[in-house]
């Protein structure tokens with residue numbers, strides 16, 4: 001199972017938690033991803049939401065989750081189209097790889113400096 005998990009309680013910026021409509025940065029980022037997937041007719045990636053991923057200083061946080069391969073906690077994103085494009089491009093490369101390892105040279109520029117943790121696949125048995 002592959003999904004992208006957005007922290008819905010991450011801040012919009014250092015100074016503001018929400019926009020003028022009261023929506024958090026993390027929720028806005030999730031909506032950006034949903035719009036990108038819809039614009040590209042994609043239904044193969046599941047968007048999930050979760051409150052606080054315990055990496056609050058690195059807002060906005062996103063967990064690139066895969067139950068069969070390495071998963072990755074990423075952060076320091078802002079709710080803009082170019083940010084979700086980079087996330088999706090990298091996660092597509094991850095999906096094409098055998099173990100969930102993407103060569104550094106393949107990384108989109110927008111993913112450099114955004115990785116926080118690598119999480120091993122689920123233990124079998």
Ligand code: FES
Nearest residue numbers: 007052053055056
């Ligand atoms: S509020 Fe997003 S990680 Fe804590």
